[in-house]
Structure formats: C-alpha cells, structure tokens
Amino acid sequence: MRWEALFADLEAEFGAEAAREQNSEIQEFVRIERARQSLMQRLARHVGTRIDVQLLGAERIGGRLAGIGKDWLMLQHGGSEELIPVQAVAWWAALEAGSAPEPGERRVRFSQALRVLVRDRARVSVGGIDGQLLASGTLDQVGQDFLEVALHARDEFRRPGALLGRTVIPFAALARVRREG
Numbered sequence: 001m002r003w004e005a006l007f008a009d010l011e012a013e014f015g016a017e018a019a020r021e022q023n024s025e026i027q028e029f030v031r032i033e034r035a036r037q038s039l040m041q042r043l044a045r046h047v048g049t050r051i052d053v054q055l056l057g058a059e060r061i062g063g064r065l066a067g068i069g070k071d072w073l074m075l076q077h078g079g080s081e082e083l084i085p086v087q088a089v090a091w092w093a094a095l096e097a098g099s100a101p102e103p104g105e106r107r108v109r110f111s112q113a114l115r116v117l118v119r120d121r122a123r124v125s126v127g128g129i130d131g132q133l134l135a136s137g138t139l140d141q142v143g144q145d146f147l148e149v150a151l152h153a154r155d156e157f158r159r160p161g162a163l164l165g166r167t168v169i170p171f172a173a174l175a176r177v178r179r180e181g
Contacts, residue, residue, distance in 0.1 A: 039086065040106060043068055045098030051075070054090040055175040057131030069108040081179040085110045088129050088175040110171065114142040117179060121158065124149065126169060127176045135167040146170045
C-alpha cells in the first residue's frame with residue numbers, strides 16, 4: 001500500500017514537471033513569434049477597429065482603421081479619409097484587442113495609394129511632420145518620392161483659371177494626406 005502511494009506521488013511529480021516544461025516551451029514559442037512580428041503585422045490585427053494615431057508634429061487623429069499597405073495606413077473618421085505614411089507615426093493605440101490578421105504580405109506602397117487619389121482628381125489637404133498644413137487643393141501628380149498639389153480656392157474646381165500655383169512636397173515631409181469629401 002505504501003509503495004502504491006509512493007509511485008502515485010512520483011507519477012504526479014513527473015506529470016507536474018512535464019506540464020511546467022510544456023508551458024515553458026509554449027511561452028518561449030510565443031516570445032519568438034512576437035519578436036518576428038513587424039509593426040505593420042501588429043497593426044493589421046486592428047483593421048476595422050477604432051484606433052488613435054499620434055503623428056510626428058503633435059497632430060493626433062482617431063478613427064476606424066480602414067486599411068493598411070506596405071508602408072501606410074488609412075483612417076476613416078467623420079466623412080474624411082486620412083492616408084498616413086508609417087514613418088510619420090509616433091505611436092498608435094487601440095481600445096480593442098484586435099483579431100488575427102488575414103495572411104499574406106501587404107504590397108501596395110504609399111505612392112500607389114496616392115495615385116488612386118490622382119486618378120479620382122481628389123481634393124486633399126496635406127499635413128507635414130511639423131504639424132503644419134503644407135498644401136490644400138487637388139492632387140495632381142505622385143512621383144517615386146514626392147507629390148504635387150494644384151492649389152486653388154476651396155470652393156473652386158481645379159481649372160486653369162482657378163489655379164493659384166503648384167506645391168511639390170517630398171514624402172519625407174508628409175504626416176498625412178486627407179481626402180476631403
């Protein structure tokens with residue numbers, strides 16, 4: 001009888017040790033997976049949820065994370081859309097935990113997303129990383145590392161007689177491009 005109790009006690013100790021080892025291995029696996037995660041992969045978990053984004057230059061924007069690309073994110077709030085290059089993000093926060101992102105690599109770059117606005121002849125306002133408004137008008141051209149905005153009055157369409165000039169802005173100076181509705 002005493003032998004049976006001793007063997008049962010030893011079995012319980014072995015079982016507990018095996019469970020501790022398995023738990024330790026799982027924790028290590030989770031740490032390794034988290035270490036491999038990029039900022040954009042982390043952000044992808046929150047597509048469709050509300051987040052707050054602090055931009056370089058102190059501008060803070062909150063809204064629904066509508067999409068992400070290779071190097072940008074898009075927020076929707078109050079009828080406008082904000083395209084934000086990831087290098088202009090100081091931090092972001094989410095109230096919701098997020099979910100598993102869709103598998104696959106994000107391939108659309110910031111310049112490609114901006115070209116959709118050129119095609120649509122969208123009226124935009126461009127904010128800089130210093131927190132200042134850099135330009136407001138119609139997005140005319142997007143190059144590899146710059147954009148060009150045709151300046152005109154807010155209540156005017158982009159027509160030759162309404163143009164006040166053009167502004168060329170390097171991507172390095174951009175914090176956000178707001179599509180105005």
